[in-house]
Amino acid sequence: MQGAMTSKRTDTAGVFAGWTTRRWLRAGVATTLILLAVLGSLGGWAMWRTSQITSSLVDRRSPALIESMRVEEALVNQETGIRGYGLSGRKDFLQPYAQGVADEKAALKRLRSLLGHDGRALDDLADVEKLAGTWRERIAQPVSVAGPAEASKITTARADEGKAVFDSLRRAMARQQSHLQDERVVATRDLRRATALRNWMFAIIGLVIALVAGLVFEGLRRGITGPLSTLGAAAREVARGRFDRSLAGTGPADLRRLASDVDSMRLRLVEELRFSEGTRRLLDEQTEDLKRSNTELEQFAYVASHDLQEPLRKVSSFTQLLQRRYGGQLDDKADQYIAFAVDGANRMQSLINDLLAFSRVGRVHNDHQTVDLEEVLSRTLDTLSVAVEESGAEITRDVLPTVVGDPTQLGMLWQNLLSNAIKFRSPDRPPRIRIGVVPQGDAWEFAVTDNGIGIAPEFREKVFILFQRLHTKDAYPGTGIGLAMCKKVVEFHDGTIRLDPDVELGTRVVFTLPAVTAATAAPDRETQP
Known part of the structure; x- marks a missing residue:
């Protein structure tokens, strides 16, 4: 019964x-x-x-x-x-x-x-x-x-x-x-x-x-209310870190299913936490490796700026002494060899200096503030005044806005872009350089256009790679690090940089920088420095 x-x-x-x-x-x-x-x-x-x-x-x-x-x-x-x-x-x-x-x-x-x-x-x-x-x-x-x-x-x-x-x-x-x-x-x-x-x-x-x-x-x-209160209390315990707390459901079928779903989510979170813990340990190890790598890079920079510079200066100085003292006293081959040694030492020194400057981007100079690009560009043009006068370059520009960034790095950006436009000018015509700017959302889009020799389409993606040269050092001197430096500076400021493929005569470099206010648009006024 x-x-x-x-x-x-x-x-x-x-x-x-x-x-x-x-x-x-x-x-x-x-x-x-x-x-x-x-x-x-x-x-x-x-x-x-x-x-x-x-x-x-x-x-x-x-x-x-x-x-x-x-x-x-x-x-x-x-x-x-x-x-x-x-x-x-x-x-x-x-x-x-x-x-x-x-x-x-x-x-x-x-x-x-x-x-x-x-x-x-x-x-x-x-x-x-x-x-x-x-x-x-x-x-x-x-x-x-x-x-x-x-x-x-x-x-x-x-x-x-x-x-x-x-x-x-x-x-x-x-x-x-x-x-x-x-x-x-x-x-x-x-x-x-x-x-x-x-x-x-x-x-x-x-x-x-x-x-x-x-x-x-x-x-x-x-x-x-009773099952929901029980489930809520258990969920709060899980939220406080007790992930071993099981969530048992009572009451109607849908509340039991809800408790089962929440418990499944808890188990999934436990698995994700385990995976995240492993990932965190791996990330900590990689962070330690990165710290060691940065330390070694700083040591290399110190060595490159001090220990390597001194032997190079000695080699360059003594080879130049040999050239001045024994130039014309030896045969032509000896003079040629001495000239090669002097040129190699000078290029090695320039290469080391450019490499040091590249490594300092985002590491040494990292002072984000409000920057008046008019002032930065004026200082850059003063620095390049001799090259501008010798080449007969004509530079026109819009009134540049105020952006957020590091003034030293932005000065390096303008110097590399303008020096490239002057250096790679066409022998058939005087250089004409145009600096334009337009607003683009919460950023400014800048364009540096020249009428120089231009860049072939197959090399437009390679020019931003470190040490990529498109010409011999006899035709155009340099280390091939200028546009790579520009790319690193722009990306460090959360911007983008590219070459405009629609330009047929010369080169047009387009890049973006964050604005102080996205509502201020620069006027289309051109000035002749």
Whole structure:
């Protein structure tokens, strides 16, 4: 028996185990609405019953009793008037009789409408009307139409008959009023019962509503707020770092699925944290390697700037001494060899200096601030004034804006771009260099255009690579590091640099730099330095 009951409970739990919060809410709301509809119907019936009894008592029973009393009063007035006229012979006694007849007719009419289909009350009314008609026929009418003397004789002769008929009429009216009073008492008792039933019904409705509200609150607490609070507390523990905390779900099926999904997310986060921890350790190792590499690079820069420079200066100095002292005293081969040695030492020194400058970008000079490019470009043009004058270069520019960056590196950028434009000029025409700028979102786009020898399409991607030369050192001197330096400076400032492929005559270098404000656009005013 116990096993059968346990199995039945398990089956019932299995039936409701798949119910979601929405389904529980729908079932609860539907049950509550049905219960409230039944209770409301019962309450409405109780109110209707009370209203019906009240209406019967107020609109029919009590008015009928009152009208019956008015009929009796009207008949008594008639009897009094007829008896007074018959005894005294005075015509003024007929006035109460006439008024009583009129009042009786009006009261009977109202009473008949109030009794409706009540058989016993109608029978009582018929008896009253019959006896009243007999009294008027035998006593009232003969006396009222006769003269004073004749009326007195008729009254005296029919006194006993009149008394007997009117007493019968009084008994009929008393019987009618007794029946109406009994019906009124019954209606009053029914009204008290109906009122008590209505009050009890509404008390039960209020109790049931309170019970339903309590059940709804308890159901929400157990089925929704309780499981959500438990899940929230467990989730907060996981958020505080207790990733070993399992999230077990309770309540409806959707909340259990939510807890399962959150727990799956926790397990995924644990796996991601494990992977991130391994990645972090690897990153720490790579950071240490990078620190060692930077340290070695700084040591190399120190060696290159001090230890390597000194031997090169000695080689260059002594080879130049040999050239000045023994130039023309040896054969042509010896002079050529000495010239090669001097040129190689000088180029090695230039190469080391350029390499040092390249390595310092972003490492030595890293002071981001607001930079006025007009001022930077003016200093650069002062530095290149000799080259500009010797080449006859004509440089025009827009009014340059203010950007965010390192002033030293930006000076190196302008110096390399302008010196390249001057160096790689065409032998057929004087150099013409144009510096333009346009706003581009939260940055400025600059363009340095010249009419020099240009760059072949196949070399446009290689010119930004370190030590890439497109010409021999005899044709154009240099180490091939200028555009690579420009690329590193621009990218260090979160910009881009490229060559415009649409330019056919000369070269156009386009690059971007971050602006102080993206709303300020530079005017198209050109100046001649």
